[in-house]
Amino acid sequence: MTLNIFSDNKLGSRANPPGAWKPLRRWAQVLTAPVERFLHIQASSGIILMLAAAVALIWANSQWSHLYHSLWHTPLGFRLGNLSFERDLHFWINDGLMAIFFFVIGLEIRREIHQGELSEMRRAALPLFAALGGMVVPAGVFIMLNQGLVTAQGWGIPMATDIAFAVGVMALLGKRISPALRIFLLTLAVVDDIGAILIIAIFYSAELSTLGFALAAIGILFIFLMQKLGIRSPWAYLAPALITWGGTYAAGIHPTIAGVVVGLMTPVRAWLETDQFLDIAETKVHKIRHMKNRDEAALLPHLSQLNTARKEAVSPVERIQQGLHGWVAFIIMPLFALANAGVPFGEASLANDGFNVFWGVMFGLILGKPVGVFLFSWLAVQLKIARLPTGVKWRGIFFVGLCAGIGFTMAIFIAQLAFTSGQTLETAKLAILCASGLAAGLAFATGLILLKPELADGAARTESEAEASADK
Template sequence: MNDQLPGRHLPKSQSFAERALATFQQFLHVEAISGIVLLVAAAAALLWANSPLAHSYRDVWSQPIPLRLGAFAFERSLHFWINDALMTVFFLVVGMEIRREIHEGALSKFDQAILPVLAALGGVVVPALIYLSLNAGAGPDQGWAIPTATDIAFAVGVLALLGKSIHGNVRVFLLALAIIDDTIAVLIIALFYTSGLDPSGFAVAALGVVMALGFQRLGFGSAYAYIVPAFVVWTGFLVAGVHPTLAGVVLGLITPVRSPSPEIAPPVIRVETALHPWVAYAIMPVFALANAGVSFKGMELSSGTQFVTLGVALALCAGKPVGVIGVTWLAVRSGWCRLAPGVSWGGICLIGLLAGIGFTMSIFIAMLAFADTNLLDAAKLGVLLGSLISVTLGLGFGAEFAQRQRNEIED
């Protein structure tokens, strides 16, 4: 993690710019490949949950896994350790992405950030309204936030399949939109899916944050030194009643973005670069394997659950494009914003379609929204259907759009 990056003899500004570009390109490469891995894991979960060995699917993830520290014993299911502990690393990378984008990326300047921010807000509000219009009951309406998130890995992976004829700024816009989506999803989880808050837990979490900041001040460069503060923050959130994975976001947001030496990449880049492949190729596929296994055997979509499935699916594949494209058009038409060079309205339409791929974060929110198994399975089915339709529409439109781009270049 202390390896030096190319550019040690370049001027500081040029070295910094090249390092940021290299990080961005590596991020896109990892996300593109991980989208395929994620798809394979989701397909495997569905096959497993609907095979003759379906009974073992639930049994495996419900196996109790104890954590013992001396006389202290803490026992939870394997499903808990994946969703509430392992996914904390996923949220840590999300927090670092947000921190880096605020410092030097798409969120660093108002004029650059405002258009993807407005587009992301449209892609949150419209799907939520579509879902609520179909699920006005006291129970199902808790799932309004499920279709508001975009899966970065899937969306970028599909975009990568369309080839290099898609302008780079279209990729930047999609990535910024997805990161802002993640930011909004994190805020939604913190504000709307927490209950019975215990102030003592926040005190413990604050102690962990102070420890992490203190280690930074003392110059602790090894990531391993921050395992203890991270565990303290995670435990504090768990005790407080806030979903403990949000500890990762907090720690990511306080990761330093400046390096003590211009020849060494900042901690936020070094740690994110080290963790990103693990998240993309291991943590997210394991999460998909543990949570995407919806059993169709004996599934009965009653009048309540069928609208959950329909609401989620329709909100993703229709609400997301309408929200993203519509708000972008309004912002540009009103003169508040303008499209970046190389980003046409065809590119915006492609982004809107791909924004409907909500897989990972949508399933995660669904598990927070519904304790009822029938509602949860219906929501997961809606996520799978809506994301599949969005992938199909995105690939279909994207292939035609990419061909037009190639023709324009040749002409």
């Protein structure tokens, strides 16, 4: 949250809140300004994620490694009479906080289906095929290297893409990245997320429980009924969302899937259109301007209605996603990295099956991802199912394929489900960290060499112009 909400030239002496000490506030603004600028940089979430992973690696291999492992096994929970639910901190991060992460993914998918790149098959065809290739080929590479082994169950690990790191690499390349190329990567990542969610739900779930499904259905039904009743407060949906989370956990499906389901159910249309909001705002401002008594009690009803109109002029999907973005990008994902990226090098091993797991993940992400993305994109264009976005060339598609090889968050998440613990899991994590770092470095170097700044300038065209050129 920014401290410098109001500028001096607008409010004069009222630029500081009542009771604030001006010298102290000025120093606070000076100290927080660099942080605010950093948080507004697109690559900042990826940088924080990388730092969290580095801290975890160093800590887990230091003389204080026992503190690292004991921290995540700290029991947390609640007890109410004979009813108790207690799990370790690692569980609450991976199954609790990450449900919020998946909820935001659900919101993003819902928005893209409604009015984004997935709203029209013509626009979605290329990223759909690219994402499919980026999932099928890496999984095939892993299975090929682990065929006949128990470790073959980790085939889903190299299928995932970490959007925070990928966008971070793009941000570092600046004007070399055209808007069309960035949208292509973001859409591919959304489809990739859908694939990862389906894989988790179908292939990495425990024995299913009918009672759990019933509980989850009750939570979903409550959400549906509350929406039909016109209940607008997001906080009102917290209780049924928790019921849905508990139901999926009891059902044997990973509870983060509940976050996706609730996200997909979130309304995507605003209550008020822009003109309606402007009419309400102008009416209220006019009434306040001509009020004889402007004390706080008289102003409160009008300001409250203005605030409600302001919120309802934006769809719940947009409003909630914007509100949660900072928490997910700068707290939840770094916490996940800190809790899961601490691979003790002594426990990871390339002996026996570990060799197959390590190279299955490495080749799957570094080789399988770019080959799959590029090959399936090429096939889609050759079959005239899709076409390249305006201003995007094949070198750009190859670059996106390398970015897609940055697995990290989702790859580690799936590895936790495929290999619950032990040497195999640590080896898989080490491979994910090595492959993701190498993929990021290769993507950045490729972007510097193959992508030219002038490519971005030529791609800044409107969608109507792009469609017109395609028709010709």
